Amino acid sequence: MAALPALSLGLAGPAIAQQAGQADLALVLAADCSGSVREEHYVLQQRGYADAFSHPKVVDAILSGLHGAVAVCYFQWSGPSLHNLLLPWTLLKSRADVLAFGAALGKVPRSIFGGGTAPGEAIDFGSALLEADRLPFRATRRVIDVSGDGRNNRGQPPALARDRAVARGITINGLPILHMEPDIDSYYEQNIIGGTGAFIMPARDYASFAEAIRRKLILEIAARPQTGGPQTSGPQTSLHG
Template identity: 45%
Template sequence: MRRRSLIAAAGAAALAQRPGSARADEPVDVALVLAVDVSRSVDEDEARLQREGYRAAITDPRVVEAIRGGMLGAVALAYVEWAGIEFQRLVLPWKRIATQTDADVWATALAEAPRSSLSWTSVSGGIDFSRRVLAECPHEATRRVIDVSGDGVNNSGPPAEQARDRAVAEGITINGLPILNDRPTFGRPPPMPLDQYYRDSVIGGQGAFLVPAENFEAFGNAVRRKLIREIAGFGGPVVDRA
Protein backbone atom coordinates (compact mmCIF):
# COMPACT_ATOMS: atom_id res chain seq x y z
CA MET A 1 0.00 0.00 0.00
CA ARG A 2 2.82 2.42 0.84
CA ARG A 3 4.53 1.74 -2.52
CA ARG A 4 1.27 2.38 -4.34
CA SER A 5 0.72 5.69 -2.56
CA LEU A 6 4.26 6.72 -3.47
CA ILE A 7 3.50 6.07 -7.14
CA ALA A 8 0.41 8.25 -6.93
CA ALA A 9 2.26 11.02 -5.14
CA ALA A 10 5.15 11.03 -7.61
CA GLY A 11 2.83 11.04 -10.58
CA ALA A 12 0.60 13.78 -9.22
CA ALA A 13 3.56 16.00 -8.37
CA ALA A 14 5.14 15.63 -11.79
CA LEU A 15 1.86 16.23 -13.59
CA ALA A 16 1.17 19.32 -11.51
CA GLN A 17 4.43 20.83 -12.76
CA ARG A 18 3.56 20.38 -16.45
CA PRO A 19 1.18 22.81 -18.13
CA GLY A 20 -1.64 21.38 -20.19
CA SER A 21 -1.75 18.01 -18.41
CA ALA A 22 -4.64 15.89 -19.64
CA ARG A 23 -7.80 15.56 -17.59
CA ALA A 24 -8.84 12.22 -16.16
CA ASP A 25 -12.04 12.22 -18.26
CA GLU A 26 -10.16 12.05 -21.57
CA PRO A 27 -10.23 8.42 -22.81
CA VAL A 28 -7.51 6.74 -24.87
CA ASP A 29 -7.18 3.77 -27.18
CA VAL A 30 -4.24 2.28 -25.24
CA ALA A 31 -2.74 2.86 -21.80
CA LEU A 32 0.89 1.86 -22.28
CA VAL A 33 3.63 1.51 -19.66
CA LEU A 34 7.12 1.56 -21.16
CA ALA A 35 9.09 -0.54 -18.64
CA VAL A 36 12.83 -0.15 -19.29
CA ASP A 37 15.74 -2.17 -17.90
CA VAL A 38 18.42 -0.02 -16.18
CA SER A 39 20.33 -2.82 -14.48
CA ARG A 40 24.12 -2.74 -14.35
CA SER A 41 24.43 -4.73 -17.59
CA VAL A 42 23.16 -1.61 -19.37
CA ASP A 43 26.09 0.82 -19.51
CA GLU A 44 25.86 4.58 -20.05
CA ASP A 45 26.14 4.40 -23.84
CA GLU A 46 23.50 1.67 -24.00
CA ALA A 47 21.21 3.60 -21.66
CA ARG A 48 21.53 6.63 -23.92
CA LEU A 49 20.69 4.52 -26.97
CA GLN A 50 17.60 3.16 -25.19
CA ARG A 51 16.29 6.58 -24.26
CA GLU A 52 17.07 8.05 -27.66
CA GLY A 53 15.31 5.09 -29.21
CA TYR A 54 12.12 5.78 -27.25
CA ARG A 55 12.32 9.52 -27.90
CA ALA A 56 12.82 9.06 -31.63
CA ALA A 57 10.08 6.43 -31.85
CA ILE A 58 7.40 8.41 -30.00
CA THR A 59 8.05 11.51 -32.12
CA ASP A 60 8.30 9.59 -35.41
CA PRO A 61 5.50 10.81 -37.74
CA ARG A 62 4.60 7.17 -38.49
CA VAL A 63 3.98 6.49 -34.80
CA VAL A 64 2.00 9.72 -34.39
CA GLU A 65 -0.05 8.74 -37.44
CA ALA A 66 -0.78 5.35 -35.84
CA ILE A 67 -1.89 7.12 -32.65
CA ARG A 68 -4.17 9.51 -34.53
CA GLY A 69 -5.58 6.63 -36.56
CA GLY A 70 -7.13 4.92 -33.53
CA MET A 71 -10.82 5.11 -32.68
CA LEU A 72 -10.12 7.78 -30.06
CA GLY A 73 -6.94 9.14 -31.64
CA ALA A 74 -4.91 9.15 -28.43
CA VAL A 75 -2.78 6.96 -26.17
CA ALA A 76 -1.60 7.36 -22.57
CA LEU A 77 2.07 6.77 -21.81
CA ALA A 78 3.98 6.21 -18.57
CA TYR A 79 7.75 5.56 -18.48
CA VAL A 80 9.15 3.23 -15.82
CA GLU A 81 12.74 2.17 -15.11
CA TRP A 82 13.54 -1.03 -13.24
CA ALA A 83 16.56 -3.07 -12.13
CA GLY A 84 16.71 -5.50 -9.18
CA ILE A 85 13.67 -6.42 -7.09
CA GLU A 86 14.43 -3.47 -4.78
CA PHE A 87 14.39 -0.82 -7.52
CA GLN A 88 11.60 0.42 -9.75
CA ARG A 89 10.66 4.04 -10.35
CA LEU A 90 8.13 6.09 -12.28
CA VAL A 91 10.27 8.40 -14.43
CA LEU A 92 7.47 10.06 -16.43
CA PRO A 93 3.88 9.88 -15.15
CA TRP A 94 0.86 9.40 -17.36
CA LYS A 95 0.59 11.74 -20.32
CA ARG A 96 -2.06 11.66 -23.02
CA ILE A 97 -0.50 11.75 -26.50
CA ALA A 98 -2.78 12.83 -29.34
CA THR A 99 -0.68 15.19 -31.48
CA GLN A 100 2.87 15.68 -32.72
CA THR A 101 3.27 18.47 -30.17
CA ASP A 102 2.25 16.10 -27.34
CA ALA A 103 4.85 13.60 -28.55
CA ASP A 104 7.56 16.27 -28.78
CA VAL A 105 6.84 17.50 -25.23
CA TRP A 106 7.00 13.92 -23.92
CA ALA A 107 10.34 13.30 -25.67
CA THR A 108 11.82 16.49 -24.21
CA ALA A 109 10.75 15.48 -20.70
CA LEU A 110 12.42 12.10 -21.11
CA ALA A 111 15.66 13.72 -22.30
CA GLU A 112 15.72 15.88 -19.15
CA ALA A 113 14.92 13.10 -16.66
CA PRO A 114 17.83 11.72 -14.61
CA ARG A 115 18.74 8.07 -15.00
CA SER A 116 19.83 5.47 -12.46
CA SER A 117 21.83 2.28 -12.95
CA LEU A 118 21.73 -0.55 -10.44
CA SER A 119 22.66 -4.21 -10.19
CA TRP A 120 20.67 -7.30 -11.09
CA THR A 121 17.62 -7.76 -13.28
CA SER A 122 14.13 -8.30 -11.88
CA VAL A 123 11.71 -8.61 -14.77
CA SER A 124 9.10 -9.70 -12.22
CA GLY A 125 9.62 -6.54 -10.17
CA GLY A 126 9.31 -4.40 -13.29
CA ILE A 127 6.07 -6.07 -14.32
CA ASP A 128 4.48 -5.90 -10.84
CA PHE A 129 5.38 -2.21 -10.48
CA SER A 130 4.00 -1.49 -13.97
CA ARG A 131 0.73 -3.18 -12.98
CA ARG A 132 0.39 -0.75 -10.09
CA VAL A 133 1.15 2.19 -12.39
CA LEU A 134 -1.55 0.97 -14.80
CA ALA A 135 -4.04 0.71 -11.93
CA GLU A 136 -3.56 4.43 -11.32
CA CYS A 137 -3.89 5.54 -14.93
CA PRO A 138 -6.30 8.52 -14.95
CA HIS A 139 -7.58 7.69 -18.46
CA GLU A 140 -10.14 5.08 -19.40
CA ALA A 141 -8.43 2.84 -21.96
CA THR A 142 -9.71 0.30 -24.46
CA ARG A 143 -6.52 -1.74 -23.97
CA ARG A 144 -3.86 -1.86 -21.25
CA VAL A 145 -0.32 -2.85 -22.19
CA ILE A 146 3.05 -3.22 -20.46
CA ASP A 147 5.99 -2.96 -22.83
CA VAL A 148 9.06 -4.65 -21.26
CA SER A 149 12.50 -4.01 -22.76
CA GLY A 150 15.76 -5.39 -21.43
CA ASP A 151 18.98 -7.25 -22.14
CA GLY A 152 18.86 -10.07 -19.59
CA VAL A 153 16.81 -12.76 -17.89
CA ASN A 154 15.22 -12.45 -14.45
CA ASN A 155 17.88 -12.98 -11.75
CA SER A 156 16.33 -11.11 -8.81
CA GLY A 157 13.01 -11.58 -7.04
CA PRO A 158 10.24 -14.05 -7.92
CA PRO A 159 10.12 -15.71 -11.35
CA ALA A 160 8.96 -13.50 -14.20
CA GLU A 161 6.21 -16.00 -15.05
CA GLN A 162 4.43 -15.32 -11.75
CA ALA A 163 4.30 -11.56 -12.36
CA ARG A 164 3.27 -12.10 -15.97
CA ASP A 165 0.40 -14.36 -14.96
CA ARG A 166 -0.86 -11.83 -12.39
CA ALA A 167 -0.92 -9.12 -15.05
CA VAL A 168 -2.63 -11.31 -17.64
CA ALA A 169 -5.29 -12.28 -15.08
CA GLU A 170 -6.16 -8.56 -14.85
CA GLY A 171 -6.62 -8.30 -18.62
CA ILE A 172 -3.24 -6.68 -19.25
CA THR A 173 -1.15 -7.56 -22.31
CA ILE A 174 2.63 -7.75 -21.93
CA ASN A 175 4.74 -7.24 -25.05
CA GLY A 176 8.51 -7.58 -25.13
CA LEU A 177 11.56 -5.97 -26.68
CA PRO A 178 14.54 -8.18 -25.82
CA ILE A 179 17.90 -6.64 -26.69
CA LEU A 180 20.06 -9.47 -28.01
CA ASN A 181 23.30 -8.04 -26.68
CA ASP A 182 26.30 -10.17 -27.64
CA ARG A 183 27.99 -9.35 -24.32
CA PRO A 184 27.51 -12.00 -21.59
CA THR A 185 25.71 -10.76 -18.49
CA PHE A 186 28.30 -10.28 -15.70
CA GLY A 187 30.67 -12.49 -17.71
CA ARG A 188 28.21 -15.40 -17.85
CA PRO A 189 26.34 -16.53 -20.96
CA PRO A 190 22.51 -16.44 -20.67
CA PRO A 191 20.83 -19.77 -19.83
CA MET A 192 18.87 -19.59 -23.11
CA PRO A 193 18.52 -17.19 -26.06
CA LEU A 194 16.93 -14.02 -24.73
CA ASP A 195 14.21 -13.87 -27.37
CA GLN A 196 13.19 -17.42 -26.42
CA TYR A 197 13.13 -16.44 -22.73
CA TYR A 198 10.92 -13.41 -23.44
CA ARG A 199 8.58 -15.54 -25.56
CA ASP A 200 8.24 -18.27 -22.92
CA SER A 201 8.44 -16.33 -19.66
CA VAL A 202 7.70 -12.61 -20.16
CA ILE A 203 5.06 -11.82 -22.79
CA GLY A 204 1.43 -12.79 -22.31
CA GLY A 205 -2.18 -11.75 -22.77
CA GLN A 206 -4.33 -11.12 -25.80
CA GLY A 207 -2.28 -10.48 -28.93
CA ALA A 208 1.05 -10.50 -27.05
CA PHE A 209 4.18 -10.35 -29.19
CA LEU A 210 7.86 -9.46 -29.07
CA VAL A 211 10.19 -7.58 -31.39
CA PRO A 212 13.84 -8.54 -30.80
CA ALA A 213 16.51 -5.87 -31.26
CA GLU A 214 19.73 -7.44 -32.49
CA ASN A 215 21.77 -4.97 -30.40
CA PHE A 216 21.45 -1.58 -28.74
CA GLU A 217 22.15 0.23 -32.04
CA ALA A 218 19.10 -1.48 -33.59
CA PHE A 219 16.92 -0.63 -30.60
CA GLY A 220 15.31 2.52 -32.02
CA ASN A 221 14.02 0.79 -35.15
CA ALA A 222 12.67 -2.11 -33.08
CA VAL A 223 10.85 0.30 -30.73
CA ARG A 224 9.20 2.09 -33.65
CA ARG A 225 8.03 -1.16 -35.24
CA LYS A 226 6.64 -2.42 -31.95
CA LEU A 227 4.87 0.82 -31.03
CA ILE A 228 3.11 1.05 -34.38
CA ARG A 229 1.87 -2.52 -34.04
CA GLU A 230 0.69 -2.29 -30.45
CA ILE A 231 -0.91 1.14 -30.86
CA ALA A 232 -2.76 0.09 -34.00
CA GLY A 233 -3.68 -3.30 -32.52
CA PHE A 234 -2.38 -5.20 -35.55
CA GLY A 235 -2.30 -8.98 -35.51
CA GLY A 236 0.77 -10.83 -36.65
CA PRO A 237 3.44 -13.29 -35.52
CA VAL A 238 4.34 -13.73 -31.87
CA VAL A 239 7.97 -12.99 -32.76
CA ASP A 240 8.11 -9.99 -35.11
CA ARG A 241 11.54 -9.65 -36.69
CA ALA A 242 12.71 -6.80 -38.91
Protein backbone atom coordinates in the same frame (compact mmCIF):
# COMPACT_ATOMS: atom_id res chain seq x y z
CA MET B 1 12.13 16.20 -12.38
CA ALA B 2 12.55 19.94 -12.63
CA ALA B 3 15.18 19.31 -15.30
CA LEU B 4 12.47 18.13 -17.70
CA PRO B 5 10.52 21.25 -18.72
CA ALA B 6 8.53 19.28 -21.28
CA LEU B 7 6.57 17.81 -18.40
CA SER B 8 4.79 21.13 -18.02
CA LEU B 9 2.96 20.44 -21.28
CA GLY B 10 0.66 17.93 -19.65
CA LEU B 11 2.71 15.12 -18.13
CA ALA B 12 1.64 16.23 -14.67
CA GLY B 13 -0.99 15.10 -12.24
CA PRO B 14 -4.27 13.22 -12.30
CA ALA B 15 -6.28 16.37 -11.52
CA ILE B 16 -5.52 17.63 -15.02
CA ALA B 17 -5.42 14.24 -16.71
CA GLN B 18 -8.83 13.07 -15.48
CA GLN B 19 -10.44 15.78 -17.59
CA ALA B 20 -8.90 14.40 -20.77
CA GLY B 21 -11.22 11.41 -21.26
CA GLN B 22 -10.77 8.22 -23.25
CA ALA B 23 -7.65 6.58 -24.69
CA ASP B 24 -7.33 3.80 -27.24
CA LEU B 25 -4.41 2.39 -25.28
CA ALA B 26 -2.78 2.80 -21.86
CA LEU B 27 0.90 1.94 -22.39
CA VAL B 28 3.51 1.46 -19.66
CA LEU B 29 7.11 1.72 -20.88
CA ALA B 30 9.40 -0.28 -18.56
CA ALA B 31 13.13 0.28 -19.25
CA ASP B 32 15.86 -1.99 -17.88
CA CYS B 33 18.54 -0.07 -15.95
CA SER B 34 20.34 -3.05 -14.40
CA GLY B 35 24.12 -3.23 -14.18
CA SER B 36 24.48 -4.80 -17.63
CA VAL B 37 23.19 -1.58 -19.20
CA ARG B 38 26.33 0.52 -19.56
CA GLU B 39 26.05 4.30 -19.76
CA GLU B 40 26.54 4.39 -23.54
CA HIS B 41 23.77 1.78 -23.86
CA TYR B 42 21.46 3.90 -21.72
CA VAL B 43 22.09 6.94 -23.94
CA LEU B 44 21.26 4.90 -27.06
CA GLN B 45 18.14 3.55 -25.37
CA GLN B 46 16.81 7.00 -24.48
CA ARG B 47 17.70 8.39 -27.89
CA GLY B 48 15.78 5.48 -29.39
CA TYR B 49 12.66 6.30 -27.35
CA ALA B 50 12.90 9.95 -28.32
CA ASP B 51 13.36 9.17 -32.00
CA ALA B 52 10.43 6.74 -31.98
CA PHE B 53 7.99 9.28 -30.59
CA SER B 54 9.08 11.81 -33.20
CA HIS B 55 8.56 9.42 -36.12
CA PRO B 56 5.62 10.36 -38.39
CA LYS B 57 4.31 6.77 -38.48
CA VAL B 58 4.17 6.61 -34.68
CA VAL B 59 2.42 9.99 -34.51
CA ASP B 60 -0.06 8.87 -37.18
CA ALA B 61 -0.73 5.59 -35.36
CA ILE B 62 -1.48 7.41 -32.10
CA LEU B 63 -3.84 9.91 -33.72
CA SER B 64 -5.65 7.48 -36.04
CA GLY B 65 -7.36 5.31 -33.42
CA LEU B 66 -11.02 5.44 -32.49
CA HIS B 67 -10.36 8.04 -29.80
CA GLY B 68 -7.22 9.48 -31.39
CA ALA B 69 -5.34 9.31 -28.11
CA VAL B 70 -2.88 7.09 -26.23
CA ALA B 71 -2.02 7.30 -22.51
CA VAL B 72 1.61 6.54 -21.71
CA CYS B 73 4.02 6.54 -18.78
CA TYR B 74 7.66 5.51 -18.31
CA PHE B 75 9.60 3.90 -15.48
CA GLN B 76 13.07 2.45 -14.96
CA TRP B 77 13.65 -0.90 -13.23
CA SER B 78 16.31 -3.35 -12.11
CA GLY B 79 16.13 -5.31 -8.82
CA PRO B 80 13.03 -6.44 -6.90
CA SER B 81 12.47 -3.12 -5.12
CA LEU B 82 14.10 -0.77 -7.63
CA HIS B 83 11.45 0.97 -9.75
CA ASN B 84 11.35 4.69 -10.48
CA LEU B 85 8.40 6.28 -12.29
CA LEU B 86 10.05 9.19 -14.09
CA LEU B 87 7.37 10.24 -16.58
CA PRO B 88 3.86 9.86 -15.09
CA TRP B 89 0.69 9.24 -17.04
CA THR B 90 -0.05 11.67 -19.84
CA LEU B 91 -2.56 11.62 -22.68
CA LEU B 92 -1.09 12.02 -26.16
CA LYS B 93 -3.87 13.42 -28.34
CA SER B 94 -2.05 15.78 -30.70
CA ARG B 95 1.21 15.84 -32.64
CA ALA B 96 2.56 18.38 -30.17
CA ASP B 97 1.74 16.05 -27.26
CA VAL B 98 3.58 13.15 -28.88
CA LEU B 99 6.66 15.20 -29.75
CA ALA B 100 6.79 16.72 -26.26
CA PHE B 101 6.65 13.29 -24.65
CA GLY B 102 9.40 12.02 -26.96
CA ALA B 103 11.57 15.02 -26.11
CA ALA B 104 11.02 14.38 -22.40
CA LEU B 105 12.01 10.72 -22.83
CA GLY B 106 15.23 11.78 -24.50
CA LYS B 107 16.14 13.92 -21.47
CA VAL B 108 15.24 11.48 -18.70
CA PRO B 109 18.26 10.97 -16.42
CA ARG B 110 19.27 7.50 -15.38
CA SER B 111 18.05 6.90 -11.82
CA ILE B 112 19.10 3.25 -11.26
CA PHE B 113 22.60 1.85 -11.78
CA GLY B 114 22.41 -1.79 -10.75
CA GLY B 115 20.62 -4.01 -8.25
CA GLY B 116 20.12 -7.14 -10.30
CA THR B 117 17.50 -8.02 -12.90
CA ALA B 118 13.95 -8.69 -11.69
CA PRO B 119 11.47 -8.45 -14.58
CA GLY B 120 8.75 -10.13 -12.51
CA GLU B 121 8.66 -7.27 -10.04
CA ALA B 122 8.83 -4.81 -12.95
CA ILE B 123 5.68 -6.42 -14.38
CA ASP B 124 3.98 -6.14 -10.99
CA PHE B 125 4.95 -2.46 -10.77
CA GLY B 126 3.62 -1.81 -14.27
CA SER B 127 0.39 -3.67 -13.47
CA ALA B 128 -0.16 -1.46 -10.42
CA LEU B 129 0.20 1.63 -12.62
CA LEU B 130 -2.65 0.29 -14.76
CA GLU B 131 -5.05 -0.05 -11.83
CA ALA B 132 -8.06 2.27 -11.86
CA ASP B 133 -6.82 4.30 -8.90
CA ARG B 134 -3.46 4.97 -10.61
CA LEU B 135 -4.57 5.33 -14.23
CA PRO B 136 -6.25 8.72 -14.68
CA PHE B 137 -7.80 7.85 -18.07
CA ARG B 138 -10.32 5.36 -19.40
CA ALA B 139 -8.45 3.03 -21.76
CA THR B 140 -9.74 0.42 -24.21
CA ARG B 141 -6.54 -1.65 -23.91
CA ARG B 142 -3.76 -1.89 -21.30
CA VAL B 143 -0.20 -2.90 -22.23
CA ILE B 144 3.14 -3.15 -20.44
CA ASP B 145 6.16 -2.81 -22.74
CA VAL B 146 9.22 -4.44 -21.10
CA SER B 147 12.69 -3.88 -22.55
CA GLY B 148 15.79 -5.62 -21.24
CA ASP B 149 19.01 -7.44 -22.05
CA GLY B 150 19.13 -10.24 -19.49
CA ARG B 151 17.35 -13.03 -17.64
CA ASN B 152 15.80 -12.82 -14.22
CA ASN B 153 18.40 -13.20 -11.45
CA ARG B 154 16.51 -11.71 -8.51
CA GLY B 155 13.03 -12.02 -7.08
CA GLN B 156 10.10 -14.08 -8.25
CA PRO B 157 9.89 -16.06 -11.51
CA PRO B 158 8.62 -13.48 -14.02
CA ALA B 159 6.05 -15.91 -15.46
CA LEU B 160 4.12 -15.69 -12.18
CA ALA B 161 3.80 -11.91 -12.46
CA ARG B 162 2.96 -12.21 -16.14
CA ASP B 163 0.13 -14.64 -15.44
CA ARG B 164 -1.32 -12.38 -12.74
CA ALA B 165 -1.26 -9.42 -15.12
CA VAL B 166 -2.83 -11.39 -17.96
CA ALA B 167 -5.60 -12.59 -15.63
CA ARG B 168 -6.45 -8.89 -15.09
CA GLY B 169 -6.71 -8.25 -18.83
CA ILE B 170 -3.26 -6.72 -19.27
CA THR B 171 -0.97 -7.59 -22.20
CA ILE B 172 2.82 -7.72 -21.73
CA ASN B 173 5.00 -7.22 -24.81
CA GLY B 174 8.79 -7.50 -24.89
CA LEU B 175 11.74 -5.77 -26.47
CA PRO B 176 14.69 -8.07 -25.73
CA ILE B 177 18.12 -6.64 -26.58
CA LEU B 178 20.37 -9.41 -27.83
CA HIS B 179 23.82 -7.83 -27.44
CA MET B 180 24.79 -9.90 -24.35
CA GLU B 181 22.58 -12.99 -24.61
CA PRO B 182 21.75 -13.94 -28.23
CA ASP B 183 18.88 -16.18 -27.11
CA ILE B 184 17.25 -13.70 -24.72
CA ASP B 185 14.39 -13.39 -27.21
CA SER B 186 13.41 -17.03 -26.53
CA TYR B 187 13.53 -16.33 -22.80
CA TYR B 188 11.19 -13.36 -23.23
CA GLU B 189 8.79 -15.46 -25.30
CA GLN B 190 8.63 -18.17 -22.63
CA ASN B 191 8.69 -16.06 -19.46
CA ILE B 192 7.82 -12.41 -20.04
CA ILE B 193 5.16 -11.80 -22.68
CA GLY B 194 1.52 -12.77 -22.43
CA GLY B 195 -2.03 -11.66 -23.08
CA THR B 196 -4.08 -10.82 -26.13
CA GLY B 197 -1.85 -10.15 -29.13
CA ALA B 198 1.37 -10.38 -27.10
CA PHE B 199 4.61 -10.26 -29.10
CA ILE B 200 8.32 -9.53 -28.89
CA MET B 201 10.34 -7.21 -31.10
CA PRO B 202 14.02 -8.13 -30.62
CA ALA B 203 16.79 -5.58 -31.11
CA ARG B 204 20.16 -6.96 -32.24
CA ASP B 205 21.97 -4.45 -30.02
CA TYR B 206 21.46 -1.03 -28.47
CA ALA B 207 22.29 0.65 -31.78
CA SER B 208 19.23 -1.14 -33.22
CA PHE B 209 16.97 -0.10 -30.33
CA ALA B 210 15.50 2.95 -32.08
CA GLU B 211 14.20 0.97 -35.06
CA ALA B 212 12.90 -1.83 -32.84
CA ILE B 213 10.98 0.45 -30.46
CA ARG B 214 9.54 2.42 -33.38
CA ARG B 215 8.19 -0.73 -35.06
CA LYS B 216 7.00 -2.07 -31.73
CA LEU B 217 5.08 1.10 -30.84
CA ILE B 218 3.30 1.11 -34.20
CA LEU B 219 2.20 -2.51 -33.72
CA GLU B 220 1.11 -1.93 -30.12
CA ILE B 221 -0.86 1.18 -30.95
CA ALA B 222 -2.50 -0.45 -33.95
CA ALA B 223 -3.31 -3.56 -31.83
CA ARG B 224 -1.47 -5.93 -34.18
CA PRO B 225 -0.76 -8.79 -34.22
CA GLN B 226 -3.83 -10.34 -32.62
CA THR B 227 -3.97 -13.90 -31.30
CA GLY B 228 -7.67 -14.19 -30.58
CA GLY B 229 -7.63 -14.20 -26.79
CA PRO B 230 -5.64 -13.96 -23.59
CA GLN B 231 -2.75 -16.35 -23.09
CA THR B 232 -0.74 -16.91 -19.93
CA SER B 233 2.23 -19.02 -20.90
CA GLY B 234 4.34 -20.37 -23.71
CA PRO B 235 5.75 -18.76 -26.85
CA GLN B 236 3.48 -16.39 -28.70
CA THR B 237 4.54 -14.03 -31.46
CA SER B 238 8.09 -13.07 -32.37
CA LEU B 239 8.73 -10.27 -34.86
CA HIS B 240 12.31 -9.88 -35.98
CA GLY B 241 13.53 -6.74 -37.66
